[in-house]
Amino acid sequence: MKNLIIYSGGMDSTTLLYEYKDNIALAVNFNYGSKHNEREYEYAKYNCEKLNIPLLKINLDFMKYFKSHLLKDGGDIPEGYYTEENMKKTVVPFRNGIMLSVAVGLAESNGLKKVLIANHFGDHAIYPDCRSDFIKHFKKAAFYGTWENIEISAPYTNLTKREVALKGKKLGVDFSKTYSCYKGEKLHCGRCGTCVERLEALDGLKDDTKYKDTEYWKKVINRKT
Amino acid sequence: MKNLIIYSGGMDSTTLLYEYKDNIALAVNFNYGSKHNEREYEYAKYNCEKLNIPLLKINLDFMKYFKSHLLKDGGDIPEGYYTEENMKKTVVPFRNGIMLSVAVGLAESNGLKKVLIANHFGDHAIYPDCRSDFIKHFKKAAFYGTWENIEISAPYTNLTKREVALKGKKLGVDFSKTYSCYKGEKLHCGRCGTCVERLEALDGLKDDTKYKDTEYWKKVINRKT
Numbered sequence: 001m002k003n004l005i006i007y008s009g010g011m012d013s014t015t016l017l018y019e020y021k022d023n024i025a026l027a028v029n030f031n032y033g034s035k036h037n038e039r040e041y042e043y044a045k046y047n048c049e050k051l052n053i054p055l056l057k058i059n060l061d062f063m064k065y066f067k068s069h070l071l072k073d074g075g076d077i078p079e080g081y082y083t084e085e086n087m088k089k090t091v092v093p094f095r096n097g098i099m100l101s102v103a104v105g106l107a108e109s110n111g112l113k114k115v116l117i118a119n120h121f122g123d124h125a126i127y128p129d130c131r132s133d134f135i136k137h138f139k140k141a142a143f144y145g146t147w148e149n150i151e152i153s154a155p156y157t158n159l160t161k162r163e164v165a166l167k168g169k170k171l172g173v174d175f176s177k178t179y180s181c182y183k184g185e186k187l188h189c190g191r192c193g194t195c196v197e198r199l200e201a202l203d204g205l206k207d208d209t210k211y212k213d214t215e216y217w218k219k220v221i222n223r224k225t
Numbered sequence: 226m227k228n229l230i231i232y233s234g235g236m237d238s239t240t241l242l243y244e245y246k247d248n249i250a251l252a253v254n255f256n257y258g259s260k261h262n263e264r265e266y267e268y269a270k271y272n273c274e275k276l277n278i279p280l281l282k283i284n285l286d287f288m289k290y291f292k293s294h295l296l297k298d299g300g301d302i303p304e305g306y307y308t309e310e311n312m313k314k315t316v317v318p319f320r321n322g323i324m325l326s327v328a329v330g331l332a333e334s335n336g337l338k339k340v341l342i343a344n345h346f347g348d349h350a351i352y353p354d355c356r357s358d359f360i361k362h363f364k365k366a367a368f369y370g371t372w373e374n375i376e377i378s379a380p381y382t383n384l385t386k387r388e389v390a391l392k393g394k395k396l397g398v399d400f401s402k403t404y405s406c407y408k409g410e411k412l413h414c415g416r417c418g419t420c421v422e423r424l425e426a427l428d429g430l431k432d433d434t435k436y437k438d439t440e441y442w443k444k445v446i447n448r449k450t
Contacts, residue, residue, distance in 0.1 A: 093333035108318035129370035
């Protein structure tokens with residue numbers, strides 16, 4: 001029981017939560033002011049209560065000084081395939097660096113040894129702080145920058161979203177109890193980058209999530225870059 | 226004018242501010258709930274106004290979940306030589322990792338390319354996230370974790386506090402307009418680790434700072450480890 005998990009309430013981190021549930025002492029949910037953080041939190045709370053894992057919500061109020069369409073005060077969320085150039089608008093600069101740093105400090109303050117994060121291969125095209133080069137160097141920074149040599153574990157770094165979805169299914173995750181849509185409305189839009197990625201990953205698998213548009217993703221997968 | 230500086234209002238970052246003043250677009254002061262952050266901020270404000278550099282104050286409210294004697298809710302500040310074992314109580318876990326991460330995100334959001342930080346050699350004994358190994362790997366994490374390959378510059382990593390003090394003097398820094406004491410009272414105590422280090426570094430140099438105790442440091446420098 002020595003692990004801390006960065007837990008959004010989305011598909012990937014929920015799968016990670018279920019995979020490591022017996023060794024997680026604390027889940028940390030970050031609200032950085034995105035359009036969808038509050039929806040995600042509802043499901044983070046649901047799954048942590050189900051698994052009896054303590055959940056700590058951390059507000060990063062300073063993100064109001066950051067620029068990204070993902071944030072409440074940012075522009076509209078782009079629609080399309082998730083590797084397209086315009087998806088870069090949804091990058092929140094160095095978000096994983098910030099969440100990992102806070103998590104490392106929290107872990108050391110609470111006598112925990114390891115921080116789990118659920119970045120996966122599908123994030124790599126758009127989000128530099130999800131790539132293996134970033135993770136590799138940040139791991140060493142955390143190791144050398146703490147008295148307890150806190151460890152970072154990012155076991156999905158080279159898994160596709162589809163592979164994460166299949167893993168989640170095996171673990172019994174109910175994906176309708178996770179939230180992904182960047183628009184943050186009650187129903188998943190089915191058209192933003194993360195909805196398209198989610199629908200593609202869950203294609204053919206049982207999924208009780210309600211989407212506004214269930215057809216759009218099939219049209220845009222041909223625009224893969 | 227492409228640099229952002231992490232600026233506490235202490236001796237080291239004030240020296241760095243003066244050294245790079247012509248290339249600093251934004252100074253960022255972090256309040257992480259320490260006993261001395263508010264005193265530091267007064268001097269950060271003073272020096273930034275003097276040099277006409279914009280200063281942004283960032284509150285890290287989540288630090289209330291961290292454990293350190295440096296924090297308002299932590300235990301008493303230890304007195305003695307700054308490399309002694311009991312000084313570890315003043316470590317705020319991964320504080321530099323957190324401040325650097327936020328600074329990197331802010332830099333990228335504001336079109337700035339480089340983050341300056343004033344960690345120095347005297348910090349190495351007690352603070353793992355001031356050492357060159359941490360800085361080296363964090364630099365790479367920031368480079369790979371951002372679209373603009375944000376650079377970290379920590380030019381004092383291998384300078385002693387004395388060398389920083391001499392540099393500051395050459396640059397015309399008035400050290401009585403900087404604040405160091407971990408206790409956070411109006412007068413510097415002269416007995417905590419950082420006051421002892423400050424007095425040792427400024428020995429023989431003009432220093433109009435008022436200290437409660439100006440003799441204690443001379444007794445404890447013999448306890449150097």
